[in-house]
Amino acid sequence: MSISLVRNSYGKSRVRLVKVRRAEGQHELTDIEVDIELEGDFDDAYTLGDNCKVLPTDTMKNTVYALAKSHPVEPIEDFGVVLAEHFLGKAHTRRARITIAEKVWSRIDAGGSPHRHAFLRAAGERRIAEISAAAGELAIVSGIADLLVLKTTGSAFSGFPCDEYTTLKEASDRILSTLMVARWRTATRDEAPTRTWESARRALLETFADQHSLSVQHTIHALGTAVLAACPAVDEVSLSLPNKHCLLVDLSPFGLSNDNEIFVPVDEPHGLIHATMKRGG
Incomplete structure (x- = not known):
């Protein structure tokens, strides 16, 4: 019996990240969840159990944190492009898909003005961005969910x-x-x-x-x-x-x-x- 592996991908889902930008006098807060999906030359991992081309998903998680330290995470579209281009630069990867959902926080009103470092979350509402990158191709979808x-x-x-x-x-x-x-x-x-x-x-x-x-x-x-x-x-x-x-x-x-x-x-x-x-x- 002949069997073909038609399509495969792998990645890391629900990488949670909160970043605080501690500007003097006022803090800024970003609360995001990142999904990473890679497509490429990974067939041998499925058919032969050969992992020599498989970047560990734990490494993907760590990459999100490291790049968030060295790059702005707002707007999430731009941070998604940073991640997509990073993973696309890895050997054997032909397409990188990044999905980011941002939980929407606003400042608590205290004493008639927005508080400098206390926040209130708006129910389940999320800002979303979906980035797909391949050689010579970049597609970005933005939106709002829930x-x-x-x-x-x-x-x-x-x-x-x-x-x-x-x-x-x-x-x-x-x-x-x-x-x-x-x-x-x-x-x-x-x-x-x-x-x-x-x-x-x-x-x-x-x-x-x-x-x-x-x-x-x-x-x-x-x-x-x-x-x-x-x-x-x-x-x-x-x-x-x-x-x-x-x-x-x-x-x-x-x-x-x-x-x-x-x-x-x-x-x-x-x-x-x-x-x-x-x-x-």
């Missing part, structure tokens, strides 16, 4: 087709909640990725809050349009919005009315809506 938002009105869902299994009632005023994931690409390398990220995040939040949503599909199109309008460097944006349902509770068995006030949040199952939008498409 941005949990909710609005108590300004959302509807009606006019949908019904069949013999449909039980959902039309809603003219409902709670809309979702855990946003947005990824974007730029036509050329972005010289100000942090400014782009901040502009995209602000566009997502403001559009979600202000738009009168006729469906999650309607909202996701508005969000993508807003990001492209707010971020001239962005050429393409992809969004994923799971619908985090809040279902109206039937209080009639207790002789009570429910005037759109009492809900039960339901995580599963949930709707999942995707869309990709491109400038000039």
